[in-house]
Every structure is written in C-alpha cells, then in structure tokens.
Amino acid sequence: xxxxxxxxxxxxxxxxxxxxxLPGWTPAAAAVVAIALGSGIGLAFDISSRLQWGLMAVxxxxxxxxxxxxxxxxxxxAKDRLATSLVWAAFILAVLPLFGLIWFTVAKGIGVINANFxxxxxxxxxxxxTNGGLYHALIGSLEQVGLATAFAAPVGILTAVYLVEYGRxxxxxxxxxxVDVMTGVPSIVAGLFVLSLWIMILNxxxxxxxxxxxxxxxxxxxxxxxxxxxxxxxxxxxxxxSLALGVPxxxxxxxxxxxxxxxxxxxxxxxxxARVAGETAPVLLLVFGFDGINANPFSGAQxxxxxxxxxxxxxGTDASQARAWGGALVLIVVVMLLNLVARxxxxxxxxxxxx
Amino acid sequence: xxxxxDVSGLNAYYGTFRAVEDISMTVEPxxxxxxxxxxxxxxxxxxxxxxxxxxxxxxxxxxGKVMLDDENLxxxxxxxxxxxxxxxxxxxxxxxxxxxxxxxxVAAGLRLNxxxxxxxxxxxxxxxxxxxxxxxxxxxxxxxxxxxLSGGQQQRLCIARAIAVEPQVLLMDExxxxxxxxxxxxxxxxxxxxxxxxxxVIVTHNMQQAARVSDRTAFFNLAAVGQPGRLIEIDATEKxxxxxxxxxxxxxxxxxxx
Numbered sequence: 001x002x003x004x005x006x007x008x009x010x011x012x013x014x015x016x017x018x019x020x021x022l023p024g025w026t027p028a029a030a031a032v033v034a035i036a037l038g039s040g041i042g043l044a045f046d047i048s049s050r051l052q053w054g055l056m057a058v059x060x061x062x063x064x065x066x067x068x069x070x071x072x073x074x075x076x077x078a079k080d081r082l083a084t085s086l087v088w089a090a091f092i093l094a095v096l097p098l099f100g101l102i103w104f105t106v107a108k109g110i111g112v113i114n115a116n117f118x119x120x121x122x123x124x125x126x127x128x129x130t131n132g133g134l135y136h137a138l139i140g141s142l143e144q145v146g147l148a149t150a151f152a153a154p155v156g157i158l159t160a161v162y163l164v165e166y167g168r169x170x171x172x173x174x175x176x177x178x179v180d181v182m183t184g185v186p187s188i189v190a191g192l193f194v195l196s197l198w199i200m201i202l203n204x205x206x207x208x209x210x211x212x213x214x215x216x217x218x219x220x221x222x223x224x225x226x227x228x229x230x231x232x233x234x235x236x237x238x239x240x241x242s243l244a245l246g247v248p249x250x251x252x253x254x255x256x257x258x259x260x261x262x263x264x265x266x267x268x269x270x271x272x273x274a275r276v277a278g279e280t281a282p283v284l285l286l287v288f289g290f291d292g293i294n295a296n297p298f299s300g301a302q303x304x305x306x307x308x309x310x311x312x313x314x315x316g317t318d319a320s321q322a323r324a325w326g327g328a329l330v331l332i333v334v335v336m337l338l339n340l341v342a343r344x345x346x347x348x349x350x351x352x353x354x355x
Numbered sequence: 356x357x358x359x360x361d362v363s364g365l366n367a368y369y370g371t372f373r374a375v376e377d378i379s380m381t382v383e384p385x386x387x388x389x390x391x392x393x394x395x396x397x398x399x400x401x402x403x404x405x406x407x408x409x410x411x412x413x414x415x416x417x418x419g420k421v422m423l424d425d426e427n428l429x430x431x432x433x434x435x436x437x438x439x440x441x442x443x444x445x446x447x448x449x450x451x452x453x454x455x456x457x458x459x460x461v462a463a464g465l466r467l468n469x470x471x472x473x474x475x476x477x478x479x480x481x482x483x484x485x486x487x488x489x490x491x492x493x494x495x496x497x498x499x500x501x502x503x504l505s506g507g508q509q510q511r512l513c514i515a516r517a518i519a520v521e522p523q524v525l526l527m528d529e530x531x532x533x534x535x536x537x538x539x540x541x542x543x544x545x546x547x548x549x550x551x552x553x554x555x556v557i558v559t560h561n562m563q564q565a566a567r568v569s570d571r572t573a574f575f576n577l578a579a580v581g582q583p584g585r586l587i588e589i590d591a592t593e594k595x596x597x598x599x600x601x602x603x604x605x606x607x608x609x610x611x612x613x
Contacts, residue, residue: 246438
C-alpha cells in the first residue's frame with residue numbers, strides 16, 4: 001500500500017498558475033499588420049483584385065496569430081487563438097458581402113428615389129426617359145405578397161399545429177414528407193404548376209392573384225417548418241398545467257401554446273415573406289407585368305417589384321438601370337420595414353419573462 | 356366540497372408496458388394522503404390516473420375503477436375535461452404560463468373556462484392568492500409577469516391557480532422537490548390549511564415531509580426494474596412510520612432496502 005502511494009505520477013506540465021500572455025492589443029495590431037502586408041504583396045505583385053488582397057490579409061492574420069501565440073504562450077493557447085481568429089475571419093467574410101450589397105444598392109438606387117418615383121407608374125414612359133416610377137410595382141408586390149401571406153400563414157400554422165399537437169401515425173408522416181418535398185420545389189416549378197392548372201386548365205386570366213397562389217405555395221413549407229419547430233419548443237409542462245385546470249385541448253392550443261410560441265412563429269412567417277417578396281420567376285409567368293397602375297389583384301395583369309427590377313434592368317438604358325436599382329432599394333426597405341413591424345409585434349406579445 | 360376517492364383494481368399502461376399494477380385504495384376527504392416509494396415505482400403515474408392526466412401521454416391507458424364519491428372517473432360518457440376541473444393538479448416544477456401576468460395566471464382556469472365577469476375573477480384571484488399564502492407578497496404587482504417570481508413563489512402561484520377553479524381534490528406531484536427549505540416550509544404550512552377544504556394527495560420523496568404533512572401514507576414499491584409498481588400498504592401515517600405491517604415498508608423507511 002505504502003509503496004504505491006510513493007509512485008504518484010508527476011503533475012501534468014507546469015504547476016504554476018500564471019503564464020506568459022500576449023497583451024490585449026495583439027489581435028488588433030496583428031490585423032493592421034496583416035492588412036498592410038496583404039496590400040503590400042498585392043501592390044508588389046501587381047494583383048488587381050482587391051478580393052485577393054483581402055484573402056491574403058486574412059490568411060496572414062490567422063497564420064501570424066497562431067505562430068505568435070505558439071511562440072509566446074504555448075500550444076494550447078495557440079490553438080485557442082487559432083479558433084478565435086478563424087471565427088473572426090469567417091464573420092468578416094460573411095458580413096462583408098452583406099454590407100457591400102446594401103452599400104451598393106443604396107449608392108446606386110438612392111439617386112432616383114423621390115416623391116415622383118414612388119407615386120408614378122411606368123405607363124407611357126420610354127426606356128430613355130428619366131421620369132417614371134414604381135408605384136404600380138409597389139402596389140402589386142404588397143397585394144400579391146399580402147394575399148399569399150393571408151393564405152399561407154393560417155394554413156401553414158394550422159398544419160404545424162396538427163403535426164405537433166394532434167398528428168399520429170401514417171397521416172402525420174405523410175404530411176411531414178410532403179412538406180419536406182415542397183421545401184425543395186423551385187419557384188419556377190410552382191409558377192409553371194399554377195400556370196398549367198389555374199390559367200390553362202381552369203382558364204383563368206393572368207392576374208396578381210394567380211401570382212399570389214404560386215407565392216403562397218412557396219411560403220407554405222417555410223411557415224410549416226418554422227412554426228413546427230417553435231411549437232416543439234413550448235414546454236410540455238405548460239400544456240399539462242392548462243389541461244389539469246380543466247381547459248379543453250383546443251383552447252389550450254389557442255390560448256397557451258400559440259401565444260407562448262408567437263415570437264418564433266412571427267419570425268418564421270417573416271422569413272417566408274422575405275423569401276417570396278424577392279421571387280421573380282412565378283410572377284413573370286403569372287402576373288405578366290403591366291406598366292400601368294392596376295390596384296385590383298383579381299383582374300388584369302399587375303406588376304411586382306422584382307419583376308420591375310428585372311424589366312428595367314434588361315431595357316439597358318442608363319435611366320432604366322437607375323430605376324432598377326431604385327426598385328431594388330425600395331424592395332429591401334419594404335421587406336426590412338415589414339420585418340421591424342413583425343419583430344415589434346413579437347416583442348410586444350412575447351413571454352413576459354423576468355427582464 | 357371535498358370528495359372521497361375510491362380506487363379498485365387499477366392498472367396503468369404506457370403502450371404495452373404496465374407501469375402500475377392492481378391498485379386499490381381509499382383516499383379520505385379533507386385529509387392529506389402521501390404517496391412514498393422509490394423512483395420509478397409508479398407513484399406519479401398513479402397520481403395522474405386520478406384526474407385522467409395519464410392518458411394525455413400518447414399510448415398511455417388505464418384499466419380499473421376510480422370512484423369520486425359515487426361517480427366512476429373511467430365510466431362511459433365521462434368527460435376528462437370535466438374530471439380535471441373537479442380534480443386539480445400541482446406539478447413538480449413550477450410552471451406558470453409565461454405569457455401571462457400573476458393575475459392572469461391565477462385567473463387562467465376561470466377565464467379559459469368561460470368566466471367573463473371581472474368582479475368574479477378579481478374576487479377569485481384575491482381569494483386564491485390568499486389561500487396560497489401569496490397575496491401579501493404580490494398584491495402590489497399583480498400585473499407583473501408570473502415568471503418573474505422566485506421558485507417558491509411560482510409554486511405557490513401554481514397552487515393558487517389550481518385552487519382558483521374550486522376543485523374537490525388537489526393532487527400534488529412532488530410540489531417541493533425544486534424548492535429550498537424555507538419555501539418548502541411555506542408550502543407544507545399551506546397544505547395543512549388547504550386540507551380543511553380539499554382532499555389532498557401528495558407524492559413526495561421526502562419521508563420527513565410525508566410524516567409532517569400527511570394523515571395517511573401509502574407506500575409503493577416495485578419488485579425489480581421493468582416490473583410494474585404496486586401498492587404495498589396504506590395506513591395512518593403514525594402507524595406507517597412507527598409500526599408498519601409489511602417488512603418492506605419498514606426497510607424503506609429506515610433506509611434498509613434492496
């Protein structure tokens with residue numbers, strides 16, 4: 001017994017608790033040096049693409065931080081630095097295109113935005129004219145997406161309620177399967193489906209409503225999936241607490257489960273709206289694009305913002321391309337406004353946890 | 356308003372697995388009956404058969420008779436929703452509704468069952484919170500969220516919510532297991548007061564608690580893991596804790612088991 005006690009293994013590595021550390025400003029300094037080096041190499045070797053300069057700077061930064069840390073702080077800290085710098089690099093690579101896109105759209109589109117642009121249609125405006133606007137497309141977009149949401153949101157949320165709260169066995173798996181299949185339907189296929197069924201077989205005219213049907217088909221799986229996930233997150237204890245109070249199941253779902261999940265459901269519906277608001281293909285097939293103002297989605301061709309952007313850009317004149325950028329900017333702003341409103345509603349109605 | 360529960364030949368299943376086997380017992384009105392026993396012996400499952408909450412779990416079913424005075428809870432034409440209004444339940448973890456304020460939580464049972472009269476609801480809220488010894492702590496902040504209270508307060512809020520619908524019987528499934536000793540004491544005191552008005556059944560792992568709060572104690576056990584749980588004996592609490600009739604009970608209570 002006593003002999004085995006004397007053969008204790010030596011403690012792992014250094015027993016001192018303090019170690020050499022790089023100062024806190026090292027990553028920032030390394031980033032500056034890496035950018036300088038990346039630009040320097042780019043200039044020296046006459047590389048024209050700024051993207052390649054940036055990529056070289058990122059690689060130099062990640063490798064440099066690892067080498068520096070391995071030299072001063074040891075291997076374990078070096079691995080930690082490596083992971084941290086990779087996460088930062090990935091974050092910057094992801095955010096740069098986003099900022100670039102917004103900056104580009106604002107820079108190119110802000111010039112044409114004025115009261116005239118927002119309140120006039122393209123009726124009788126030539127491609128080379130600098131007046132004209134997107135009022136007709138804005139109306140079309142809002143009406144078509146609104147109709148699609150009015151159809152897809154209730155149906156989608158109720159489908160998710162069925163899947164989570166009521167569904168059992170075969171029917172449940174079948175519904176889940178078809179929702180998964182619908183997720184993969186390309187927008188042009190949804191457009192062709194509505195075109196062949198609604199317009200060719202049922203002989204209906206090209207209208208904003210026909211476009212809304214296709215958009216609703218595209219929204220449905222997103223709404224079902226996200227709502228389903230949010231309903232699954234509602235703790236079972238809340239359902240049981242409500243049932244144990246003698247509240248019927250349907251009322252439990254409406255008054256307890258859905259309000260608890262409301263924030264997530266609203267976010268899911270907003271994602272679906274954001275997705276279909278930018279759809280061009282089904283709109284091209286079904287709404288047909290009309291340069292005048294038609295506020296009635298149930299009769300006659302309409303326009304739509306993505307379609308407007310597409311048409312204006314393909315006209316190819318300076319004036320029309322400026323209008324296309326303006327349309328893109330308005331589309332982004334509209335989706336963002338809808339998003340903010342929905343988030344406001346979700347926050348207002350969200351579970352009142354201790355803040 | 357308190358009612359007697361008379362169980363005979365009750366079996367509870369999860370799918371094909373029999374969790375509770377052949378239980379017969381009587382729960383006296385206006386008294387506290389405690390269920391004790393090792394984990395997995397079917398105490399909670401049996402408790403949930405007393406207000407038809409067992410069948411909420413998919414695949415779960417019950418055989419046998421549960422008489423509430425002269426009505427069989429499992430008889431033909433019995434509405435489980437009506438049963439749950441008569442037999443209320445408090446759960447192991449406090450579960451106030453997160454979207455609702457303190458007032459709305461207590462009023463939830465009444466509101467969701469169609470009571471609209473504001474005066475009736477306000478009176479019920481005050482009465483129930485007083486009944487749950489919570490009124491003085493929350494009367495100035497009834498419109499704050501219920502989830503912002505401490506754990507012990509949340510559990511008393513849940514008790515207030517359960518008694519607001521004026522049930523005949525109150526089932527408590529380890530109501531103090533997530534609480535500190537002071538909150539536990541508050542709830543035990545409350546149980547002592549509530550038994551004047553309700554028939555109370557409480558599941559607990561804490562034998563001192565069973566000895567402190569209950570009038571009668573039922574000991575459950577299971578022969579082995581995977582076997583159904585059974586009722587070993589039920590008797591007056593003093594008798595169970597001083598001189599039980601079955602050796603297994605004495606072994607469990609004195610810490611010698613297995």
